[in-house]
Amino acid sequence: MEIASAQPLEVSEAETWEVGVFYHKAKWWNVSKAEAAMKELNVPFAKCTKQKSKAFFNLIFNSLEEKEEGVRILNSQAKGDNNKAQFRCKDIVGEKKAKAQRKRRQDEQWKERRETKKQKAEEEKAENTEKKPVPTCIEDVVTPLWRLPYEEQLKQKEYDISQIMVRWSRTIRKNHPEIKFTGNRGELCPRDPIVPSPVQTSYRNKSVYAIGINQQGEKEVGFSFGKYDNNTGTVEGVQNVSNIRAVDKTVVLVMREFVRAHSQWDVYHKLTHTGVFRQIQVRSTEPEQGHIMLTVQVNDTGLEEQGMGELKSKLVSHFASHCGQAFTHTTGYSLVSLQLQRYSGISNSAPYDCLVQVLSGSPYMDQQLCGLKFRISSNSFFQVNTHAAAVLYSIIGEWAGAKLPGAKKQVVFDVCCGAGTIGLTVAKDVAQVVGLEVVGSAISDAEHNAVTNGIKNVKFVCGKAEDLLRSELTQADQGVDITAIVDPPRAGLHHLTATAIRFCPQIKRVVYVACDPKQIVNNLQRLMQPRKKHCKGEPFRAVKAVPVDLFPGTPHCELVVLLERGGSEEGEREKESSPAAAVESPSVTPVFVTNTADGNPTPAREPGNEAAEMKEQS
DSSP states (O other): OOOOOBOOOOOOOSSOOEEEEEOGGGGGOOHHHHHHHHHHTTOOOSEEEOOTTOSEEEEEOSSHHHHHHHHHHHHTSOOOTTSOBSOEEEEHHHHHHHHHHHHHHHHHHHHHHHHHHHHHHHHHHHHHHHHSOOOOSHHHHHOTTTTSOHHHHHHHHHHHHHHHHHHHHHHHHHHOTTOOOOSGGGOSSOBOOOBOOSOOSSOBSEEEEEEEEOTTSSEEEEEEESOTTTTOOEEEOOTTOTTSOHHHHHHHHHHHHHHHHOTTSOBOBTTTTBOSEEEEEEEEOOTTTOEEEEEEEEOOTTOOHHHHHHHHHHHHHHHHHHSSHHHHHHHSOEEEEEEEEEOOOSSSSOOTTOOEEEEEEOSOEEEEETTEEEEEOTTOOOOSBHHHHHHHHHHHHHHHTTTSTTGGGOEEEEETOTTTHHHHHHGGGSSEEEEEESOHHHHHHHHHHHHHTTOOSEEEEESOHHHHHHHHHHTSOTTOOEEEEEOOOTTOSOHHHHHHHHHOTTEEEEEEEESSGGGOHHHHHHHHSOOBTTBOSOOEEEEEEEEEOOSTTSSOOEEEEEEEEOOSHHHHHHHHHOGGGGSOOOSOOOEEEETTTBEEOOSSSOOOOOOOOOOOOO
């Protein structure tokens, strides 16, 4: 019998009597043949097991002595031409025990490392907390930079953005060292000076105010102050906060009067999750329109329908008497919508689909932006600084190329279009707009806004952007270039949407608007990393960036990053080798917009598109 040779292994002294036997021809054996071969060698085994198409089988013995005898017989077989043993024996259980012991040691080491890392992080956090100035008033919480002149605020924001862009470069370079960076002082790309906000105070058109207990032990409507986990959290008034409009402050006082006057309904306590009044949301237009929408959120746990009916009735009568003609004459605003939201969840923010009931007035309110009228509901997404949003939209439109000659031939794909703010704003400068959005109610608002503004060259489709992107692009004319404008929430663009943009060769340019620049590095890596087996499509390169201040008094700002397809050595080689490189491409240039995304065509012909509907940053 021809046997595969291997070095013999010593018998383990583990209290088990199972041995694995390797033989290269055993791959084609079944259990019967393996048993016959062992019986021919007089191996005293009790049972033989084997997996199909495997070159080894297991022998189980009745005693340790029989196991040792079996291993001795197998190891004593004549050696082959290469002077190696015919069989290779392995102590199965002994090896399993050793493997389990190694795993236990590794788990202990990992646990120790995690504990050390956690302890170090806690120490650093405690050290940073000690260094960080403790807020002494509600203004320090809501507008931490309120003590600084506005010019100093802009300098601090520019420095913070510079540090973020340097961290981008370090992260991307660590994973993809072949990517080249063109910015100064290690930044990802060249950066323009920060663009200031046209207004620095009283700019918020939407604010959410908590309802709780203040430091004097009285019911209050305002902003949270302190920490609730150690029972030091309170709610303080907003009369001295600079970014809140005067009409908001008046509405807050009216609501506070109602809460204090009705002791049968307590305020909501975050630790015990009891109480009724949770928060209010105030939306307001510019003074020229003078409209207000108020939404009162209550916890309906344990509140009977009869009590809920009484609460609604008293709310309507209270605001009717306090926000009537005298209120309008004093503030210049009128309450056009009073709504109630019932929410019993633990988190502060209710889900997007949490129903809102209209108590009086209209369920909607109109907002003016860039010369267009947009219908806004209680849950609608709209930029909180209208004047600064117009500046931001102008920059995005310029970078997208919507104002350049030939823009009228462009097609705009408004991905994650929301209420259609971006697509409708850019529609006048392009041939057609196709909006994609996953929320059905937002699609309804977008269609209504298109009709209201008399815009007919738009189409809105409901569904996930990553699913609709390719199918909608296949309906566009082949050979055209597309630009994507992306303005996602703080967490960044969904990775499937970013991948879909990367995989669509028609998209030649991306204008990325980041609400929280710290969070988008993964999106940038996905768009910029070199072509690999799992990452197809020619990579983008970062061309330039500019911060835009939409939140004066706070450390936050928007950051716009322009990315263009090609420019890398890999892309240039592909262009040179392509037969179409010598052919003039068509002049038609569609633009791709995403509310969460928007975009533009090739660098040679900058297509146009408009700024995305932006996520609010607290």
